[in-house]
Amino acid sequence: MAYALLAVICVVIGTSVSSSVPNTTLLNVQLLFRHGARTPTQPYPTDPHLNDTYMPYGLGHLTQLGREMAYMLGRYIRQRYVVGEDGSAPASGFRLVEPEYRQGALLVNTSAVSRTQETAQAVLAGLFYPPGDSQQWRAAGSGLGQRWIPISYNVLPVNTDRALIGSAPCSARDQEVMELYNSTAYKRQLERAVGNSSNLRYIQEHAGLSDADLTSQGLYFLYSDLRCQEDLNITLPSWARQRGVYPDLLSVAADVVVESLSTSSDLRRLTWGDLTSGIIYVAKNHGSQPRMCLYSGHDTTVESAIKSFGLETEDPAGNGLPEFTACLFFELHKDSNGTLGMQFFYRREAGGPLVRMIPKGCGPFCRLDKMEALLVAKRELPLPTDNCTVHPDLEGSLVNHHLHHVTTHGRRPYRRPRERKST
Template identity: 30%
Template sequence: MQIPALIMPKIPNFNKPMWLLHTLFFLILCRAALTLAKSDTSNQSQQQIGSNYALKGKLIFAHVLYRHGDRTPIEPYPTDPWKKREYWPVGWGELTNIGKQQHYELGKWLRRRYDSLLNLTYSEDEVYIRSTDVDRTLASAMSNLAGLYPPVGNEVWNKDIAWQPIPVHTIPERIDKELAGKAPCAAYDYARSVVLNSSEFQKLNQRFQYLYDYLTKYSGRKVDTLEAVQRMNNTFFIEALYNRTLPDWAKKVYPSADMTYIADFAFSIGTYTRRMARLKIGPLIKEMLHRFADKARGSLKPNRSVWIYSAHDTTVANVLNALKLYNLKSPGYTACVLFELRLDENNHPFVSIFYKNTSAEPALLSIPDCGVACPLAKTFEIYKDILPVNWEQECKLSTMMMTYDEANIGMAMVILGSIICAMLVLSYIFLIYYRRRRYSTYAYAQMA
């Protein structure tokens, strides 16, 4: 009688090259996926170098983008005790005398900063001023110019008025894709709706639902979004600034950490994804960079030295966020972004960006992956993803749907990385199981 002899099952050899290859591949893919996700979600940082950093090179051109000055509330809420017009010096959303003075002082500051670029007398071939088609921004630009170009010599047309009229250009908001950013764009509207309906924003809405309900109950207005809270916060801010006593219910939530956070965060929503930044503020940034290029090669006509934009807090925040420089602090009145073009010792152009918010002097910002003095060509390369090639064509919804679906690219990368890791783990487990089963099939053998 033959007796089967027991043979021990063979254990897979974990020192074999195949196992090492699978393990290495697994680790590399996991690392790559997590790194990609991390890099996409780190765009909200701002590096400030300070105002005393000395930049070498010759200044040849400057773009100036600023927010308007002090204003009244745009729209009081239904139960607002200060909603009557007679309580305020000017109409709703209009520039106040304080705002005029703020911009007059900023104009004098700009004169000192760019005295090497500007003559004492105004010339349309030297400077150009563009404003959004809104009363407070137009009035801010004119007040700013009063400080920038006080009349001298033959410019004095009335000895009793130390002021001269200087043109401020504008176009209707409905067709302004660069500065107002309100020209119709179906692709942007879609991308924005995807973001607002994403799981990330739904969690934020759940987190602040108590505040939505509270403000809705007492203000008499439906408040159900982060931006609606930001608008309420702004009204409270202005009323407190003008010593208008807030209702007791308002004092319980203003100022508070949550309302401040929402007010600051809300300014990033308009350019939350790179696709949104490309469609919302990309045309303006592209216009400035191309003007820099024309100036550097001597083809700018007229050969101006300063270009000024008068706009809003949303404009300032959108530009900073698109450039990955927004520090999650609401732009204050007369907040100012300065884009400066210089030539180095070899006549190569480079770009520097300054931000003047609440401080007396601007902070020099560090352009991501480039620094405080970024070669113009590299600046184009760094921000290529937000410079539209054909804005009108890209705004068509069909084009956007074929090329982008950015609810939250950072979260998508995390999910993708997790899926890849899970699949590799499962394949690795299956590989071990398969080998064990294969060897166990021959675990017993008949002996002669």
Template identity: 30%
Template sequence: MSSLFLTILLTVLGPIFATSTGDLDAVVVVFRHGDRTPIKPYPTDPYGNRSYWSADWGMLTNLGKLRHYHLGQWFRQRYSDFLPRIYSEKDIYVRSTDVDRTLMSAESNLAGLFPPVDTDVWLGGFPWQPIPIHSIPETMDAVLAAKKPCQRYDNLMRKLFETPYFRNISHINHDLYAYLSRYSGSTVTNLKQLEYLYNTLKIEVMNNFTIPEWARKVFPDKMKPWAELSFATMTFTDELKKLKTGPFFNDLLKYFNNRTLTNKTSQYYSPKFLMFSAHDTTIANLLNTMGAFEYHCPPYTATIIFELRKTPSGGNFVNVFYKNSSEPAPVRVKGCEFDCEWENFKRILGFYALPLDKWDLECSNYLILAVDSLNFFILLGAVSGAVMAVTGVVLLTKRRSRRSEMYSQLPDEEYA
């Protein structure tokens, strides 16, 4: 190869090589669980009998376990020079939502990522080792499951679906909702309920079941775009983004910030690899907050990868990837380049980040809730006023009626 051609090649591909071979300092992966059975069959479901399925409702299937095992092997290959093959709690921390299918997915993934070697072998011929997976009840989890109760978030969601945009969507889908309700036997009146049914039908098709004729008329084409839109609704506005993903991004930024510190005296408590096992909604919410969600239903094992890297001059930048197929695709955080400088990354996502104490305050702040409920109180006041007015008219009419019974007007009194 001529030196001139080599120079040109390095000039063109240099930035790509720098990104892929830069000094990696920390990795955070967030993935959806593997394939599962339907959470609950619809009333007229021909496959609603448990005997059709290899696992109970909403549970991970053998294919789901295998997919995550292979994803763990992919992590091992990608980070072979970064993550030691010998397991240590100093290197990796794993957290899952408190759901069987996500816990089992994390276990399957770790089996592929850390097969026991050397001193990790504890039972000959058994290529698996126990690795801690941390979790808390969903109703207490505002970071990963994002299901800790938040009244303000619920109020904002209710107001969102009362906007002209979503009212029009309900109007457009009136006939589709009625059709799905009639033939499925379940109530379908909104995007979430449509997506729930769409997901069940999709699972049945993926398992080679023949869905009913009525379903084939609307699945997937007529249902798919609305199911995909459903995944964007939970973080449709900046306020919804903050309340739904703010605690996660607060922890992510705090973790990366600790990793950038020159004096890493607490590195023992700051592993280089964080793994989060979650759901399709988690993937959609995080992508949407970053301004990178292209409407779709995140597939099984869909994974967001955050990589914190160092520049030769000692600075830091972040790469984000989305892996929903064989190879990860670069993700551009809105307002930043792919090689997003750490300070810019921190500034952009810091807008949405919420520490748990502030999240709790915003969720329970009665002044904020009162502002959100202002329309309700205005309506209540208007109704109360109308009731009082009607009551007044009725009382006045009765009073005049009683007067007319006791008093007779004189002939010329009309002009008095």
């Protein structure tokens, strides 16, 4: 069931990234990307813009910058994998996809969050456009029909998504997250991330965060909101610029939070296991699948996939929090002996360099059967014994709170901000 679901996500795309592994043929590519730049999802308690609805976008939707990022990602993918209209080979040298979109050539899956759907639409607009009269259409003289064609995509339901946002109920996962956030080690990690306990108290008092917010994901959401406001040229409060709080300290803390959600193989499997198994399924059954699959997700999705596949790089451009439109490339190749293998690439930020990622315990050309064996050995693929029933005691748990935060657009009912000292 999970395999079939993820297979529907596939999108055939061609990209132009040269491979350092000689004598291979590209058969299929799957791309997992984070959504583009957006407006804040939930204002923090002392936010001067607490009542701002961020119209015309609304809370948690793509901004003009986010739309442009996603569109340019689509153009980049086209340049890498799609044959030129004049028949020229794409940048990768592999003629994976024809320039004219045809039904069945492209399948896309997104999470149920609006910004991932908007991102998928913008990526598709950059990836395919009508190359000739056969698919061009009239649009009241606007010229739109010469530049854009509508392409369908699929949305994974919130209650069953264990692939792109991991919102499907799961008691075992929730229990592990609660234990993590209650652990002394995690609290010390956050404290080290912001420098010391004094800085942590400073941030808590000025942002109005509760103890529960502070020891779960509050620092991530705070960093995220400030980052989104900065992208919108909104003046940030003076306290955020003092002590190096933003962006320096909070960006490190945000990285800790994102990594915590995929800190163990059990947590990754129970939250995003269907994505991992789906990627392997598509690769093994590439003959019956589209040549390209697009998965529109979140920073946590990208981070989890990197850890699940054990991807590493010596290039510093591949390290750090997945930025807006960060994209992982899962390429399936066949060598001169007919052996199937996977190659991995990563572009961590919009306009950044594409770097090669190598699975731990494997090489640049990782045989498909070995990659699957590594995933099985690490317990990254779904197991029959996985306990994902909903336990009444875990209703409203910390992980469910996180999922509610990213899947809704309303304001979270924070506690009333405490009085803070003037600076």
